[in-house]
Amino acid sequence: MTNQNGPPSLRVRWDNPSPTLPAVVAGPGRVLPPGFIQLGVATEIAPTLREFGLDPNPVIREAGLDPRLFDDGASVVPYAALGRLLTLCVDCTHCSHFGLLVGQRATILSLGLVGRLMQHSETVGDALHALVANLSIQDRVTVPALTTSDGTVLLSIAVYQPAAESADQVADGALAAIVNALRSLCGCDWSPAEVLVPRTPPAAREPYWRHFRAPVRFNHESATLVFPARDLERRVAGADPMMRALLEERIGHLKGPPGCEFSDDVRRLLRTRLTSHRCSADDTAELLAMHRRTLSRHLKGNGMGYRAITNELRFEIARQLLQDTQASLAQVAAVLGYSEASAFTRAFRRWSGQTPTAWRVEGQHG
Template sequence: MMINDIVSPATGSSEENSTSGQPILLAGRGRTLPPGYIHLGVSKEIAPTLRDFGVEPDPVIREAGLDPHLFEDGTNVIPHMALGRLLTLSVARTNCPHFGLLVGQRATILSLGMVGRLMQHSETLGDAMRALVSNLSIQNRGAVPSLAISGDAAYFTFSVYQPEAESADQISDGSLAVAVNAIRALCGSHWNPMEILLPRITPADQEPFRRHFRAPVRFNQESAIIVFPARDLGLRIAGADPLLRAMLEERIRQLKGAQGSEFSDDIRRLLRMRLTSNHCSADDIAHLLTMHRRTLSRRLKGGGMGYRAITNEIRFEIARQLLQDTQVPLTQIAAALGYSEASAFTRAFRRWSGQTPTTWRAEGHPG
């Protein structure tokens, strides 16, 4: 199936951060994010979700290496890896395999901060989704969204790209749950997708997923995707204010332009979105960024890492997520990552991890 990209994520900006190992609290409003960090936003709902299970959240949050006071304000900033650890602990404490879904269910379009407000004042659903994809980097530098269209269907995809991220399946569940909430806020509570694709093992109880998404849910997929009618992109958003939209767009432009972006992180985000589409060669990425291939290589080497090394890092991360969180066959994972044969993927994975993918999956490494 050929899917044509409508919009790709815009590059984000970064700032210096501490390497002390202590939880970092950055002023949430008016600041851009360092790579690997995320505004709490949707994740602020983790604490009340834990309470719903009778679990006191503060000890769990501390065990994840975070200060519970951070969760008092959704604009506070935490490392994306700490979010993954917190979700892993939350699933264990509650014994709920769909904990991430419950977190996303509680969140609203306003949980997406300034980007959510821009979506509310976009002219059409298509404009709102493009705003989300283009600007999520001011709120989240651990995952990347994309929007594509093929025939009569639109595809909203959400992919975790931070290396060694735990609970990528929980993050994907919650992210699609809040994205559906956001679309329903814009189009009406009656809105439903055509189907949902999730990169996670089929749960014993599928009903919570069907109940929230109100659509067929397919598990053991390569990516987290909301599939919906492409015609819905033209739906107009009631109450959208053009003046507020212009003000929000200007503020977001200021945030993006406030500080220089970390180029290698921008490449990682682009690769995570495109690696499974066979449009991710160095020439492809250079063309996308309107620069010469040699300029791309020079800028990456200036940051201490070449294009091939970054590509392999992202391939390893995708492979880890699919091996850990799904039962997708090795041949399918190999093809998705651009390998002509499963044996070539096996050799590459052994170089990266010291183990074959079959052994790695059997040993049940933490996500």
């Protein structure tokens, strides 16, 4: 069944019609809208459910999606539906690390065009920069960031959709899939030095140690792989410069004109920078190579000011940490740049009408 409502650049299909959770297929050269994601790694949900002896089709339909979409990693769905599906998968399998199992089945080709570009990058560093710069063409939900300091690399993944359901499962799957991608570039014996996970310690920790082959720290504020900076200099075997140029050209066409989805691009940028406190309007404008007044004008044209966006993202990060980790209020406040837990509590009450403690308790018993 085909529905032509919604953005004109998309064809919308659903198996069990639900106007709030449509599955979409992007046409050639179309820009992916905010809140949508190519299935990619998530196509491994169906075989993972089968490993538990379950028929995936009823579970996928219950989330409001057509099971046939999972035959093609380029199928595009709203994150609201994918998050709901992952929640259902955890419930029906009684496996709190279901997202990890999905991600560890993935390969570098599960990352679509971006994965192919990584395969043909000159070095591992170039491949990771390609991931950070281009993932948005197929994923408007998660955002990667790469930082290097004192000989150590931090490759982080954040989920930035408001009230994102199963953000912990998405983070687990993304970390597992990216480790597989790095092993395809560096050799199957590669492992990070450490893995940081933004979730409470699961009942079964051994699957994490077995896949990552590295120490795993839970209750962290971000999903992060830590490894030596010298790994960035490794050459990628079999990289083809001509294929790389073709892929870069194709990806360029998928990014859309300058200013397209501008406010969402700012959100992606801020999602990883808010926790490092390098997020002033001046800093952001400089990163975007524009004057601060130009940044403000563009955002106002999209209907939202800079301060409103930063507060929206702080609220989002706070909810993820309160829901998915055991971090104290003081730790959450520090992550978000508040000097005292009391200042964070006042801000959270303005955003939600509740104290963070009450919100956390309600979520645990909801």
